[in-house]
Amino acid sequence: MKARTLVSLLVIVGLMLTFGMPAPVARAEKPLKAALLICSMEFPFFGAMIDGAKEAGKEFNVEVTPYDGENKPGLQTSQVEDAIAAKYDAILLNPVSADALVPAVKKANAAGIPVFSLDRDVVGGDRVCYIGTSNVKAAEEGAKTLIKALEDSGKSKPWRVVYLWGTPGASSAMERSEGLHNVLDPLVKNNTVEMVADLTAQFSKPTGMKVMEDILATTSDIDAVITGNDDMALGALEALKGAGVKIGFPDGVIIVGFDAIDDAVAAVERGEMYVTVAQSPYVMGYWGVEAMAKYVREGWTPPLGTPVYEPTGGIFIKTPTVMILPFKQLVDSLTRTPSALPSK
Structure with a gap:
């Protein structure tokens, strides 16, 4: 089974545990538009993120448009500006640089377009939340x-x-x-x-x-x-x-x-x-689209008490992380490593 398929199995359970959100929106609602700005589509990891975002787009009636930043901060900054000009309902940002994209995020803030950061965060500007791994x-x-x-x-x-x-x-x-x-x-x-x-x-x-x-x-x-x-x-x-x-x-x-x-x-x-x-790139993409849809339509915000991501100060929605080991090593780790009795 492919890695992204394994991770995608976590989506439905994870959504309920993390967001505590209501059921998917009705298809009759007007479609929303989300710009998904990827740092570079060269890497297979981000293909899984795009897949997750598009799947959520079908579920939550959101048109997802991916952009390839080609690992160039200047290009991605221009893409943010293009998304602002095109009046997207939200920007899902996987930034090339934590610093260089801050002015672009602030431009989106000034235009009233919400920004959600995925997998990577920026160190300034307002983001609704950072969805990713520690x-x-x-x-x-x-x-x-x-x-x-x-x-x-x-x-x-x-x-x-x-x-x-x-x-x-x-x-x-x-x-x-x-x-x-x-x-x-x-x-x-x-x-x-x-x-x-x-x-x-x-x-x-x-x-x-x-x-x-x-x-x-x-x-x-x-x-x-x-x-x-x-x-x-x-x-x-x-x-x-x-x-x-x-x-x-x-x-x-x-x-x-x-x-x-x-x-x-x-x-x-x-x-x-x-x-x-x-990591869980599929989940990151899926959650990003779900979060933006419910933020725009229903005013959803991260629950009170959601932690801050210390490196950047963003509100942190944590996605799952696991170790992928050969089967024998995985079995050994499960059968030979003592674990603590769960507490209440």
Whole structure:
């Protein structure tokens, strides 16, 4: 089953738990228009987000128009301005940059067009809410999973680790780096981990492959690679295979990705990647459209007590995050790891 299909199964239950909203709107109501501004359609992750948004559009009578920002802040700023001029009912923004899109958000605010941020947030302007993952916490869990794998592998210390991170200025890149360093920095200080490289690969598979090739030209003495998304992990994987470096747990290079795109899930099942941190892009897109429809039609706002997303200050609607492991490892984690008795 595809990763986005697995995640989509969470939508209906999650909607009720998170929003506490009434039933879908009647089809007879006038259609709304939503501009869905994606940072870059190059990445499969955002294809799932668009799918979720369009499915919700059918359910809630919303015409969803995706825009490709091509990872260019200037282009995406122009797209926000175009959406304002076209009098869209709402803007669903997956920003290229946390800082550069703030003036555009403020223009939408001045025009009275509500803005909802998805997967990534901006650091200024008014957003109804941020719908996405706690990137810091998810990256911490990914890093902890890597350290546990290195311990279980029996590799000698210090463990030599490569970290590839995403697009400079993107909130998701900065927050995932923060989460990873929260876990790894203390281990670097006590000589448990040695960082072979800590480099941007722009969230891109070709760039991830090129950066990894450059690292391998200097050294192949690498115990693990951890990345800020699956595209970079898959690029690094190709470079390692091309160089004839052994990959996989426990004896080869252990690779940890982020996003659970279909190709990465397949690599996990083959044993070429150890784990990928699964976000919920389909759910993000679906919830974004549902939230805007009910905000515009019914004045819905996030429930009282909804937490603030600390990195940006946005009202935070949290989407599910899980670890995608090979089946045997998943079974082992469920049967050998004690869990606390649920409290009232």
